[in-house]
Amino acid sequence: MAKTKKKTAKRKSAKRGRGAKRGIAPDRVRAILQKLDEAYPAATCALTHDNPFQLLISTILSAQCTDVRVNQVTATLFPKYPNAEAFAYANPKELEQDIRPTGFFRNKTKSIMGASKKIVEELHGQVPRTMEELLTLPGVARKTANVVLGTAFGIAAGVVVDTHVQRVSRRLDLTKNTDPKKIEQDLMQVIPQEKWILFSHQLIWHGRRVCQARKPRCLECNLEKICYSKDKTA
Numbered sequence: 001m002a003k004t005k006k007k008t009a010k011r012k013s014a015k016r017g018r019g020a021k022r023g024i025a026p027d028r029v030r031a032i033l034q035k036l037d038e039a040y041p042a043a044t045c046a047l048t049h050d051n052p053f054q055l056l057i058s059t060i061l062s063a064q065c066t067d068v069r070v071n072q073v074t075a076t077l078f079p080k081y082p083n084a085e086a087f088a089y090a091n092p093k094e095l096e097q098d099i100r101p102t103g104f105f106r107n108k109t110k111s112i113m114g115a116s117k118k119i120v121e122e123l124h125g126q127v128p129r130t131m132e133e134l135l136t137l138p139g140v141a142r143k144t145a146n147v148v149l150g151t152a153f154g155i156a157a158g159v160v161v162d163t164h165v166q167r168v169s170r171r172l173d174l175t176k177n178t179d180p181k182k183i184e185q186d187l188m189q190v191i192p193q194e195k196w197i198l199f200s201h202q203l204i205w206h207g208r209r210v211c212q213a214r215k216p217r218c219l220e221c222n223l224e225k226i227c228y229s230k231d232k233t234a
Helices: 002-022 026-039 052-061 067-080 084-088 092-102 105-122 142-153 163-171 180-190 193-209
Strands: none
Touching (some): 052 067, 052 105, 052 142, 067 092, 084 105, 092 105, 142 180, 142 193, 163 180
């Protein structure tokens, strides 16, 4: 009995230690989530897609590119390449020109064709539903995998960390890190798993609409009273 009590005490101590190290009060996290729910109750992915495969391609294209530009490109891209097989065996030079407006078109062409070939030749034409399998696809890192799993399949395997999530989560003091992988781990520790998918979309929407990089619109922000960022404009 004594040993059991000691083990329980150690586990509780470890949990308190992690919380203290993060320095984020649960009440503050709940307040942030409540404000985000009030502002963006129906936040969702802005990339236009009809199926998981199209979402995968759009997310690869979105690297260093706006979702608006990606949607403009995929409006003609997806009718031309209607499935994974069409992308897998496309003419690479032609595909490069088709996606050129999204930037980094040569690398993106290699990623898109490589991922498509693996899906066609090894995965029975299906986009994987696990983080482990998705990460084996060319051009797919955790951000892309989290987008696909969360938006296409409703699977909360992690938190999408793009430039908006990086910026807003740091301004809200939910993380001190700058590396996306470390930021994701910090957010996964403090945000309930059932909120990971919606929370990612909410922070992205907030970053685009209000908490912008150069001139955050703090006077319009419903989080302003619980935000302690040094670059606030209010």
